[in-house]
Amino acid sequence: MTIPIRRVCPACGNQPVAETTYGPRGTVESWVDLQVSTDAYQAPYQVGFVTLSEGPRLFTRLESVRSRDQAVRLAGEPDRDTYWFVADPTTTPIGGQG
Amino acid sequence: MTGDAYVAGVGMHPFGRWPDASMRTMASEAVLQAVGDAQLTVRDIQVAYFANSLGGLLTGQESIRGQVSLHDVGIRDIPIINVENACASGSTALWLAIRAVRSGEFRVALAVGVEKMFVGDTQRTLSALQTAADTEATAGQGLQFVALYAMRLEEAIRTGALTTEHLAKVTTKNKRNGSLNPYAQFRKLMTEGEVLAGRPIAGPLTLPMVSAISDGAAAVIVTASPGSNGAVRVRASVLSSGAVDGLGELVVRRAIALAYEEAGIGPEELNVAEVHDAVSPAEFFRYEEMGLCPAGGAGELFDSGATGLSGRIPVNPSGGLSARGHPVAATGLAQISELAWQLRGQAGARQVTGARIAFAQNSGGWLDGDAAACAVHILEATNAA
Numbered sequence: 001m002t003i004p005i006r007r008v009c010p011a012c013g014n015q016p017v018a019e020t021t022y023g024p025r026g027t028v029e030s031w032v033d034l035q036v037s038t039d040a041y042q043a044p045y046q047v048g049f050v051t052l053s054e055g056p057r058l059f060t061r062l063e064s065v066r067s068r069d070q071a072v073r074l075a076g077e078p079d080r081d082t083y084w085f086v087a088d089p090t091t092t093p094i095g096g097q098g
Numbered sequence: 099m100t101g102d103a104y105v106a107g108v109g110m111h112p113f114g115r116w117p118d119a120s121m122r123t124m125a126s127e128a129v130l131q132a133v134g135d136a137q138l139t140v141r142d143i144q145v146a147y148f149a150n151s152l153g154g155l156l157t158g159q160e161s162i163r164g165q166v167s168l169h170d171v172g173i174r175d176i177p178i179i180n181v182e183n184a185c186a187s188g189s190t191a192l193w194l195a196i197r198a199v200r201s202g203e204f205r206v207a208l209a210v211g212v213e214k215m216f217v218g219d220t221q222r223t224l225s226a227l228q229t230a231a232d233t234e235a236t237a238g239q240g241l242q243f244v245a246l247y248a249m250r251l252e253e254a255i256r257t258g259a260l261t262t263e264h265l266a267k268v269t270t271k272n273k274r275n276g277s278l279n280p281y282a283q284f285r286k287l288m289t290e291g292e293v294l295a296g297r298p299i300a301g302p303l304t305l306p307m308v309s310a311i312s313d314g315a316a317a318v319i320v321t322a323s324p325g326s327n328g329a330v331r332v333r334a335s336v337l338s339s340g341a342v343d344g345l346g347e348l349v350v351r352r353a354i355a356l357a358y359e360e361a362g363i364g365p366e367e368l369n370v371a372e373v374h375d376a377v378s379p380a381e382f383f384r385y386e387e388m389g390l391c392p393a394g395g396a397g398e399l400f401d402s403g404a405t406g407l408s409g410r411i412p413v414n415p416s417g418g419l420s421a422r423g424h425p426v427a428a429t430g431l432a433q434i435s436e437l438a439w440q441l442r443g444q445a446g447a448r449q450v451t452g453a454r455i456a457f458a459q460n461s462g463g464w465l466d467g468d469a470a471a472c473a474v475h476i477l478e479a480t481n482a483a
Contacts, residue, residue, distance in 0.1 A: 030249040032301040039225050041240035061239050
């Protein structure tokens, strides 16, 4: 996914803001199976909110998620600049209830 | 100090699937009805705010849509301002028209919203709707906004605040109201079983619960004096924008709080409400945001019958977005048309008895999980119907 860089902190309105790197791991906070296709994807597919291990939350496409608090990791096709999060059963959920 | 503003006339082109109608013909119909309702002529209009969201993508008329669409009814040598705020475009045009009148510079202002969504290619219409977001952030992600509603509703079901049955019941309530509304797109009654057996859309949501692709228009004349047609006074007019990360539509709460403050009233004084239910069960979130019930109490409020047509505070007597239809930029002004009819005692079989104070809430677009825009208007009947 692309998160446009902000010029001003949305919380306090101050400048400058610093760039930082997050991920690639997170925990599913909520998710849903979509049954309607879009230009980009054939239904069914999943989207939801992921809380990254560092704290920020993202609305993102998901893959193979079956429960809340599921551990996920970043996946993607960098050539197409397309990213999503996929269930990661090998990892203990971060901050979740396991 | 600003002057008063009145809703002096309203009009609609019925919502539905109209292959032979264009933005121009539908806007013309709504405007002429509203002008006639206000007992004025189009030459009395001094400024016009024209709301449309998707016409650039769907009809190719990217620029000067207002001038093009209003030319036929003779609105041409006055300021015409083209307004876009996704599903809140119509109420944004109203907000501007109210300010034009309150400022004292204009005595008669027009707000009109129109959308032509049936263009022979449903996928193209759905793709156009997805642009009501930060497309740089959502490009290629398949992020449909119905997912946000689905997740909030699943959470409410998981925590016991709502049941799947509630989702079906609020939809049948709104379909029943819509069946009494001659301007509604869907006028068929549905049973709870039929709603739940509908095509799955996302999580617990089925097709009958979601707002539909629609063609239609609505217009409102705003004046500085009450006029003679049982005019309706504007008690509050608020527009705000979304600014937070998260699952909730916090901008809706903020806009509602500001509107109550401006009107000097609270939720207990409302008699009727039209709210933005992009999916019918979103009405439950509005109950809480409006303060009609405590957090988690929406299901109980609904079960009490309070929001039904004969209840204490009927919500969406027009049928709401899933029954009336949702021609994006027309919706906010259709809400105002419905409430004006309700306050004047002209709502026919869906009339709310004795309504004096009416509430309208209209949201548009998505940004960071919040609605991108939200307008709230509170209206008051000025003389007995």
